[in-house]
Amino acid sequence: MSIAERISSLKEGFPKSVTLVAVSKTHPIEAIQKAYEVGQRVFGENKVQEMVEKSEQLPTDIKWHLIGHLQTNKVKYIAPFVTLIHSIDSEKLLKEVNKRARQNDRIIDCLLQIHIAEEDTKFGLNASEVMDILASDKFMEFENVRIVGLMGMATFTDDEAQVRREFQQLKSLFDQLNNDFPSTENWQPTELSMGMSGDYELAIEQGSTMVRVGSKIFGARDYS
Numbered sequence: 690m691s692i693a694e695r696i697s698s699l700k701e702g703f704p705k706s707v708t709l710v711a712v713s714k715t716h717p718i719e720a721i722q723k724a725y726e727v728g729q730r731v732f733g734e735n736k737v738q739e740m741v742e743k744s745e746q747l748p749t750d751i752k753w754h755l756i757g758h759l760q761t762n763k764v765k766y767i768a769p770f771v772t773l774i775h776s777i778d779s780e781k782l783l784k785e786v787n788k789r790a791r792q793n794d795r796i797i798d799c800l801l802q803i804h805i806a807e808e809d810t811k812f813g814l815n816a817s818e819v820m821d822i823l824a825s826d827k828f829m830e831f832e833n834v835r836i837v838g839l840m841g842m843a844t845f846t847d848d849e850a851q852v853r854r855e856f857q858q859l860k861s862l863f864d865q866l867n868n869d870f871p872s873t874e875n876w877q878p879t880e881l882s883m884g885m886s887g888d889y890e891l892a893i894e895q896g897s898t899m900v901r902v903g904s905k906i907f908g909a910r911d912y913s
């Protein structure tokens with residue numbers, strides 16, 4: 690199947706309201722162009738330098754999403770153009786994004802990354818850390834960031850019941866935060882970014898609004 694065919698068959702399988710983030714990390718410009726030609730506009734990258742280089746060579750109406758761990762000293766490179774940062778995992782990082790957004794005279798949309806997987810290798814905040822951020826005075830002063838929801842990655846396992854449970858847990862935290870923290874200028878949670886190639890169907894079933902799909906579109910990644 691071609692990239693175009695894979696995108697259209699994916700999209701047939703889920704509701705129009707779910708945003709498809711085509712995760713293009715490690716794949717060349719030509720692959721992104723093929724997806725662009727069939728109307729795909731949202732692309733996800735996990736490395737700052739790769740995203741910057743690709744963005745310079747591709748059409749400016751692409752919406753670039755940063756999905757991987759972000760170091761504070763690299764925020765400045767993506768601040769001028771990034772559409773959504775999925776991986777905010779500390780108040781310190783959020784503060785830096787706010788500062789760089791202000792310098793670029795824009796508001797940057799962000800998701801708080803929540804740790805839901807069993808493995809401790811995955812980055813993210815736990816429920817109480819999220820609540821601490823949302824309740825803090827500092828957060829209220831961040832005028833150049835807008836938290837539009839949460840992101841999470843399930844454990845990499847064949848155990849469907851476990852993956853479903855982890856997605857459920859994230860959805861219920863999302864609902865709870867929506868309930869406990871009324872929306873403000875910089876807290877407008879509508880998006881729940883969960884689901885990748887192996888588990889996007891489960892994620893959508895559990896309330897995902899945004900799936901990040903790489904290998905199902907572009908094929909296996911070659912890290913060599």
Ligand SMILES: *Cc1c(COP(=O)(O)O)cnc(C)c1O
Nearest residue numbers: 712735756885886901902903904
């Ligand atoms: C690589 C990556 C994906 C996409 O993974 P696939 O299994 O190829 O779909 C999704 N989310 C994050 C955070 C990633 O790093």
